[in-house]
Amino acid sequence: xxxxxxxxxxxxxxxxxxxxxxxxxxxxxxxxxxxxxxxxxxxxxxxxxxxxxxxxxxxxxxxxxxxxxxxxxxxxxxxxxxxxxxxxxxxxxxxxxxxxxxxxxxxxxxxxxxxxxxxxxxxxxxxxxxxxxxxxxxxxxxxxxxxxxxxxxxxxxxxxxxxxxxxxxxxxxxxxxxxxxxxxxxxxxxxxxxxxxxxxxxxxxxx
Amino acid sequence: xxxxxxxxxxxxxxxxxxxxxxxxxxxxxxxxxxxxxxxxxxxxxxxxxxxxxxxxxxxxxxxxxxxxxxxxxxxxxxxxxxxxxxxxxxxxxxxxxxxxxxxxxxxxxxxxxxxxxxxxxxxxxxxxxxxxxxxxxxxxxxxxxxxxxxxxxxxxxxxxxxxxxxxxxxxxxxxxxxxxxxxxxxxxxxxxxxxxxxxxxxxxxxx
DNA sequence: TGGTCAACCAAACAAGTGCTTGGTAGGCTA
DNA sequence: TAGCCTACCAAGCACTTGTTTGGTTGACCA
Numbered sequence: 001x002x003x004x005x006x007x008x009x010x011x012x013x014x015x016x017x018x019x020x021x022x023x024x025x026x027x028x029x030x031x032x033x034x035x036x037x038x039x040x041x042x043x044x045x046x047x048x049x050x051x052x053x054x055x056x057x058x059x060x061x062x063x064x065x066x067x068x069x070x071x072x073x074x075x076x077x078x079x080x081x082x083x084x085x086x087x088x089x090x091x092x093x094x095x096x097x098x099x100x101x102x103x104x105x106x107x108x109x110x111x112x113x114x115x116x117x118x119x120x121x122x123x124x125x126x127x128x129x130x131x132x133x134x135x136x137x138x139x140x141x142x143x144x145x146x147x148x149x150x151x152x153x154x155x156x157x158x159x160x161x162x163x164x165x166x167x168x169x170x171x172x173x174x175x176x177x178x179x180x181x182x183x184x185x186x187x188x189x190x191x192x193x194x195x196x197x198x199x200x201x202x203x204x205x206x207x
Numbered sequence: 208x209x210x211x212x213x214x215x216x217x218x219x220x221x222x223x224x225x226x227x228x229x230x231x232x233x234x235x236x237x238x239x240x241x242x243x244x245x246x247x248x249x250x251x252x253x254x255x256x257x258x259x260x261x262x263x264x265x266x267x268x269x270x271x272x273x274x275x276x277x278x279x280x281x282x283x284x285x286x287x288x289x290x291x292x293x294x295x296x297x298x299x300x301x302x303x304x305x306x307x308x309x310x311x312x313x314x315x316x317x318x319x320x321x322x323x324x325x326x327x328x329x330x331x332x333x334x335x336x337x338x339x340x341x342x343x344x345x346x347x348x349x350x351x352x353x354x355x356x357x358x359x360x361x362x363x364x365x366x367x368x369x370x371x372x373x374x375x376x377x378x379x380x381x382x383x384x385x386x387x388x389x390x391x392x393x394x395x396x397x398x399x400x401x402x403x404x405x406x407x408x409x410x411x412x413x414x
Numbered sequence: 415t416g417g418t419c420a421a422c423c424a425a426a427c428a429a430g431t432g433c434t435t436g437g438t439a440g441g442c443t444a
Numbered sequence: 445t446a447g448c449c450t451a452c453c454a455a456g457c458a459c460t461t462g463t464t465t466g467g468t469t470g471a472c473c474a
Contacts, residue, residue: 248452251454251455251456
């Protein structure tokens with residue numbers, strides 16, 4: 001990320017406060033007066049720093065997405081087998097939830113609403129991009145024999161995406177489980193299942 | 208359900224329209240004028256049928272939850288092993304998404320916000336109740352040897368709950384996958400994993 | 415000392431919000 | 445025919461919303 005050195009300006013501080021409120025109550029449900037009160041100023045004063053309430057989420061989300069997808073690209077480009085890539089991508093996601101819970105929560109809760117505005121078209125683009133990453137990883141895994149070939153790639157992608165990202169709704173940094181423990185447990189279940197016996201028909205076959 | 212025979216009254220019709228809008232745009236983000244316009248009447252006329260906008264969601268959610276939890280109770284009370292119960296509970300959930308997509312979506316998206324009002328205290332209660340159902344099922348499964356005993360019950364419960372219910376965000380009745388196919392695929396992955404080989408350490412052990 | 419500037423205040427505005435009020439049209443029934 | 449009832453309209457009220465405007469404060473600097 002080679003933008004500015006990002007000094008901890010008042011602007012940045014206000015964005016952090018806004019992000020917390022957006023994540024907690026939702027974008028539409030958070031008023032500029034809420035943000036102002038939490039910042040110890042009046043609502044009108046926010047407009048000295050930002051054009052609009054929309055531009056606040058915009059800055060919050062776009063900054064985060066840039067960072068996140070740079071990390072995904074690094075995983076995709078790494079020279080390891082599909083299984084390891086999947087492992088890393090899952091861990092990366094839980095780590096993102098740990099380090100940027102507000103941003104992830106806003107994206108999870110309000111992407112649908114915000115996506116309706118032209119300004120936030122990049123949200124849908126990033127979503128499609130993320131899907132392609134996962135679908136290609138899973139396809140590679142099946143082709144290499146590391147993953148079962150009776151998998152429906154599209155459904156499997158959705159299951160993984162959903163489970164990973166919705167965790168932001170209950171995960172609390174510094175809580176009972178670290179994001180690493182959660183990733184461990186999920187990867188165990190995802191790769192090998194919760195069962196002791198393989199289920200009756202069509203068990204683990206090799207290509 | 209032994210309430211009233213529920214004739215297809217205008218009231219019921221309006222509730223259905225409201226449910227669709229709430230599910231699509233969120234409760235807070237749907238105005239009474241939206242609902243009225245979609246119904247072909249003026250906003251004030253809604254108050255001939257309902258006390259408030261809140262009482263509309265209330266009726267939508269409470270009716271659905273009653274029905275859903277009666278079904279869960281039946282699964283819990285059935286005389287089969289834990290694995291079969293888990294199978295049935297998962298299928299039941301995907302079926303609920305298929306038959307009541309609006310209600311599920313509203314619950315998923317707005318339970319957090321609505322839960323803040325006393326009136327909707329039952330939402331949190333039902334949530335706790337649902338957790339107990341799953342935790343007891345999983346615990347029984349581990350104890351009986353059907354499920355791996357290195358599972359973190361709490362995390363496993365959350366993973367299952369999240370994956371199942373968030374599916375309402377992309378599942379479309381009559382779409383490419385039936386709810387039965389989706390349940391099949393998810394149960395396959397959940398029980399046996401996506402991998403062909405059991406992962407390196409601590410594979411499938413018996414108690 | 416005077417000028418500049420970021421940060422903020424105080425007050426308001428227009429649009430949108432949930433909801434209320436008084437009234438009306440038309441069907442059903444006693 | 446009279447009375448009642450369901451379903452609705454028309455208009456508005458009180459409040460909240462995002463945003464604008466003109467002015468004030470205090471730190472920094474030449």
